Amino acid sequence: MLKLFTSHHVASRCRNRNSHKLARRAFFSTLTDSKPTDTVSAKPCLEDCQTVVALPLLRKPLIPGFYMPLFVNDPKVLAALQESKSGQAPYAGAFLLKDDKYSSTASSSSSFETVNILDRLKGKESLNKIHQVGTLAQILSIQGEQVILIGRKRLQITEMQSEDPLTVQTHHIKDKPYDKDDEVIIKATYFEVISMLRDVLETTSLWRDQVQTYTQDIGGSNYRKLAETILQKRRRKFTGFGAGIFDANDLNYKKLTGFGAGVFDANDLNYKKLADFGAGISGANKHKIQEVLEELDVHKRLVLVKKQVEVNKIQVFHASIFPESTAKTVEDKQEESGSAKYVKKTRPSDKFRERVDIKLSLEEIPKHVVKVMEEKFEKLDRGEKDCRSTDSIYNYLDWLTALPWGECSNDSFDVLRAEKILDEDHYGLHDVKERILEFIAVGTLTSNPQGKIICLSGPPGVGKTSIARSVARALNRKFFRLAVGGLSDSSEIKGERGIYIGAAPGKMVQCLKEVGTENPLVLFDEIDKLGKSSRDDPEGALLELLDPQQNTHFLDYFLDVTIDLSKVLFVCTANDTDKISGPLLDRMEVTELAGYTTDEKMHIARDYLLKNVKRKCGIKPEQVDVSDTALLSLIENYCGEAGVRNLQKHIEKIFRKIALKLVRQQAFAKAAMTDLKSSETAAEGSIELTNEYLRLADVLKVFEYAVGGGPTREKSREIALKLGRQQASTKAAMTDLKSYNEYLRLKELEYTLGVSEKSRAVPEKFTIDASNLSDYVGKPVFCGEKIYEQTPVGVVMGLAWTAMGGSTLYIETTFVEEGEGKGGLHITGHLGRVMKESAEIAHTVSRRIMFDKDPGNLFFANSKLHLHVPKEPRQKTVQAQAAQ
Numbered sequence: 096m097l098k099l100f101t102s103h104h105v106a107s108r109c110r111n112r113n114s115h116k117l118a119r120r121a122f123f124s125t126l127t128d129s130k131p132t133d134t135v136s137a138k139p140c141l142e143d144c145q146t147v148v149a150l151p152l153l154r155k156p157l158i159p160g161f162y163m164p165l166f167v168n169d170p171k172v173l174a175a176l177q178e179s180k181s182g183q184a185p186y187a188g189a190f191l192l193k194d195d196k197y198s199s200t201a202s203s204s205s206s207f208e209t210v211n212i213l214d215r216l217k218g219k220e221s222l223n224k225i226h227q228v229g230t231l232a233q234i235l236s237i238q239g240e241q242v243i244l245i246g247r248k249r250l251q252i253t254e255m256q257s258e259d260p261l262t263v264q265t266h267h268i269k270d271k272p273y274d275k276d277d278e279v280i281i282k283a284t285y286f287e288v289i290s291m292l293r294d295v296l297e298t299t300s301l302w303r304d305q306v307q308t309y310t311q312d313i314g315g316s317n318y319r320k321l322a323e324t325i326l327q328k329r330r331r332k333f334t335g336f337g338a339g340i341f342d343a344n345d346l347n348y349k350k351l352t353g354f355g356a357g358v359f360d361a362n363d364l365n366y367k368k369l370a371d372f373g374a375g376i377s378g379a380n381k382h383k384i385q386e387v388l389e390e391l392d393v394h395k396r397l398v399l400v401k402k403q404v405e406v407n408k409i410q411v412f413h414a415s416i417f418p419e420s421t422a423k424t425v426e427d428k429q430e431e432s433g434s435a436k437y438v439k440k441t442r443p444s445d446k447f448r449e450r451v452d453i454k455l456s457l458e459e460i461p462k463h464v465v466k467v468m469e470e471k472f473e474k475l476d477r478g479e480k481d482c483r484s485t486d487s488i489y490n491y492l493d494w495l496t497a498l499p500w501g502e503c504s505n506d507s508f509d510v511l512r513a514e515k516i517l518d519e520d521h522y523g524l525h526d527v528k529e530r531i532l533e534f535i536a537v538g539t540l541t542s543n544p545q546g547k548i549i550c551l552s553g554p555p556g557v558g559k560t561s562i563a564r565s566v567a568r569a570l571n572r573k574f575f576r577l578a579v580g581g582l583s584d585s586s587e588i589k590g591e592r593g594i595y596i597g598a599a600p601g602k603m604v605q606c607l608k609e610v611g612t613e614n615p616l617v618l619f620d621e622i623d624k625l626g627k628s629s630r631d632d633p634e635g636a637l638l639e640l641l642d643p644q645q646n647t648h649f650l651d652y653f654l655d656v657t658i659d660l661s662k663v664l665f666v667c668t669a670n671d672t673d674k675i676s677g678p679l680l681d682r683m684e685v686t687e688l689a690g691y692t693t694d695e696k697m698h699i700a701r702d703y704l705l706k707n708v709k710r711k712c713g714i715k716p717e718q719v720d721v722s723d724t725a726l727l728s729l730i731e732n733y734c735g736e737a738g739v740r741n742l743q744k745h746i747e748k749i750f751r752k753i754a755l756k757l758v759r760q761q762a763f764a765k766a767a768m769t770d771l772k773s774s775e776t777a778a779e780g781s782i783e784l785t786n787e788y789l790r791l792a793d794v795l796k797v798f799e800y801a802v803g804g805g806p807t808r809e810k811s812r813e814i815a816l817k818l819g820r821q822q823a824s825t826k827a828a829m830t831d832l833k834s835y836n837e838y839l840r841l842k843e844l845e846y847t848l849g850v851s852e853k854s855r856a857v858p859e860k861f862t863i864d865a866s867n868l869s870d871y872v873g874k875p876v877f878c879g880e881k882i883y884e885q886t887p888v889g890v891v892m893g894l895a896w897t898a899m900g901g902s903t904l905y906i907e908t909t910f911v912e913e914g915e916g917k918g919g920l921h922i923t924g925h926l927g928r929v930m931k932e933s934a935e936i937a938h939t940v941s942r943r944i945m946f947d948k949d950p951g952n953l954f955f956a957n958s959k960l961h962l963h964v965p966k967e968p969r970q971k972t973v974q975a976q977a978a979q
């Protein structure tokens with residue numbers, strides 16, 4: 096019957112009756128039987144939960160009855176947990192990892208257990224990496240990536256159900272029944288543990304929050320509150336059990352005493368509970384706690400706990416007698432459990448030590464870096480006399496400890512999701528998209544997506560930079576763009592040596608600090624325009640970065656420690672790969688992006704550029720309509736380009752103009768309203784003035800009446816005169832008022848008309864078509880492709896390829912003068928070395944043919960010819976204009 100109540104209800108009833116016994120029983124039943132609470136789930140059935148999502152734990156196993164906050168970074172696992180929580184069985188399985196190498200900040204006081212190693216635990220072997228005995232954990236709350244669990248029962252994995260997310264089939268394991276004869280021994284051990292625990296708890300604040308959580312009445316509605324409190328406190332980096340979830344003063348020792356006293360009348364459940372409780376609050380090594388979890392013999396379990404509590408008790412006792420050594424004891428203890436927590440808060444290096452402890456995973460930081468850190472910490476704490484060198488150590492540590500050692504974003508190797516993202520952001524570009532999907536596919540199969548450096552090559556504005564950004568989004572990696580065009584100093588990449596004043600690390604280190612992960616996508620933009628100077632060559636530095644053989648030990652001169660950049664995905668862009676040096680090009684896999692056809696540009700403009708620009712300018716889609724003819728005209732007559740950057744700029748120009756019109760209209764209306772309001776205020780002021788006149792006139796009338804029957808006529812006359820004057824001025828005021836009112840009425844009318852007039856001037860919807868396009872973007876820059884209706888003699892049309900894309904061009908030749916020995920070719924215009932040579936060869940070949948066919952013809956020998964290639968092939972040439 097009691098089990099039907101939440102412990103909270105029962106506890107309040109118990110308080111009324113002043114009976115603790117009932118409350119204790121209710122508490123046990125809540126923990127033991129896990130009856131559902133109204134806020135957690137409708138009706139979760141504990142026994143039915145055989146198939147659960149397996150959560151690998153890094154720091155310690157989850158003991159039944161204890162809460163555990165977790166960070167779960169894997170979206171799939173989070174989704175599975177969400178689903179369980181909202182369903183009938185809000186449970187998951189919590190299993191300790193066998194291998195220590197995964198442990199992140201294994202500090203007993205660190206904020207959260209982190210389940211971000213899930214990606215390293217894919218596949219069947221993942222099952223071998225976790226202990227087979229774990230805990231059925233109830234999911235109390237999920238907020239973002241933060242999940243709060245409470246342990247319920249022991250579980251054993253029987254088989255794996257699915258790999259991603261890791262789901263396992265389990266069976267609930269029960270404690271071994273113990274012999275009645277053994278009960279005396281168990282009871283004795285039980286009392287020993289109770290008394291030891293009580294001693295420890297009375298002399299130290301360690302574990303108080305755990306005790307509080309374990310022993311308080313966790314009613315259904317209190318679960319959420321508890322979860323929130325835990326999260327809040329953890330977020331504020333309340334570390335250590337002592338500074339834990341509740342104020343230490345709140346701890347009700349009577350409860351613990353009561354808990355202990357409960358043994359006299361309790362059934363055998365209490366032995367098990369106490370063993371779990373002791374294991375949970377002891378700061379024992381995780382493997383020892385796992386031993387307790389796996390131990391099904393209740394007596395043996397109690398003995399294990401007793402040993403651990405004994406160690407704790409000695410430590411606490413020692414600390415109370417030798418306070419000097421307290422910090423050391425705690426430090427030792429933490430070191431023992433695999434963490435390094437720096438207790439003293441007064442050292443100059445504490446800021447950095449804490450940063451390393453809280454933010455980073457010490458075990459993930461390479462050993463040589465840890466060594467350097469320690470040396471610098473000591474140097475800083477020793478305090479150099481020269482404050483300049485202290486400053487430089489401080490600056491150095493600020494960089495070194497801010498790097499994301501061991502922090503990686505989870506790669507998303509979901510091909511379908513990636514395809515969707517790439518299509519969402521870009522039209523066409525099939526080759527690039529295919530290459531990226533191949534990369535993801537290899538990543539899925541090998542869990543190692545590294546390979547050659549991708550180089551996207553093509554004319555400007557074809558989307559090289561923006562597709563790289565989308566790739567980062569598709570892979571769930573951070574994006575960092577590094578423009579290397581014109582970069583001529585290798586220190587920009589490799590950093591400056593610390594001996595220089597104001598030295599700073601190179602761009603790569605800055606990138607890692609900024610993105611906060613070890614595996615971002617770094618884009619080297621315009622690598623073909625890499626600068627060079629006589630004294631420095633940044634290419635060598637880039638080679639070191641991009642070469643997979645070398646970048647595992649990339650040395651930044653400022654940090655002077657090697658960094659592993661092998662997890663970074665490098666992508667480069669170039670307009671012309673011919674300008675990239677051989678060794679650099681050799682390390683890349685070039686993917687060409689050709690220019691777009693008019694049809695493709697129309698698609699991009701309509702489906703991507705228009706939408707993006709509208710959104711950026713804050714214009715609603717229904718407010719503007721750009722017709723296809725306008726877009727076509729923009730493409731053909733305004734933007735002679737292979738990409739779409741100019742087209743985008745023109746569209747932006749149109750929308751900026753429309754935005755100005757809309758805003759101006761709103762500003763007019765606003766100003767008119769303000770004017771109207773101020774004229775109303777003026778009118779009100781004038782009315783008040785006139786009312787004062789009228790009031791005065793009334794007073795005068797009364798006065799006139801009173802004086803009318805006054806004692807002296809002289810006096811009356813005098814007053815009457817005054818009255819007459821005042822009446823006259825009142826009348827004048829009345830006239831003024833009337834005319835002023837009339838004036839206001841007219842003014843108001845004028846404003847109203849004005850406002851509506853102005854609002855009528857701006858249409859509600861703007862339509863841009865070929866007819867009004869020039870109002871927004873000016874006159875067309877380019878004319879059609881065909882300059883000549885009929886190409887004149889001496890002019891030929893050619894096809895050209897440049898880094899800017901493909902184009903047509905006219906080659907114009909004309910005869911200049913004739914005279915003996917004057918034959919020759921004068922070349923001008925926009926020609927490269929190869930084209931100049933071609934023109935000369937053409938001249939020689941023509942002369943040779945003429946000589947063979949008609950040796951007497953001296954045209955080439957005596958005629959001076961001029962060949963010209965206009966700079967902008969599509970703009971009208973002088974000759975063409977003259978010809979027209």
Ligand SMILES: Nc1ncnc2c1ncn2[C@@H]1O[C@H](COP(=O)(O)OP(=O)(O)OP(=O)(O)O)[C@@H](O)[C@H]1O
Nearest residue numbers: 520521522554555556557558559560561699703740
């Ligand atoms: N296929 C496409 N689909 C949608 N938008 C595109 C496409 N190609 C280019 N764009 C858009 O054109 C604009 C210019 O692209 P981007 O800056 O990436 O060009 P780029 O090739 O890197 O040029 P550059 O060589 O000058 O750096 C971006 O806003 C981009 O979104």
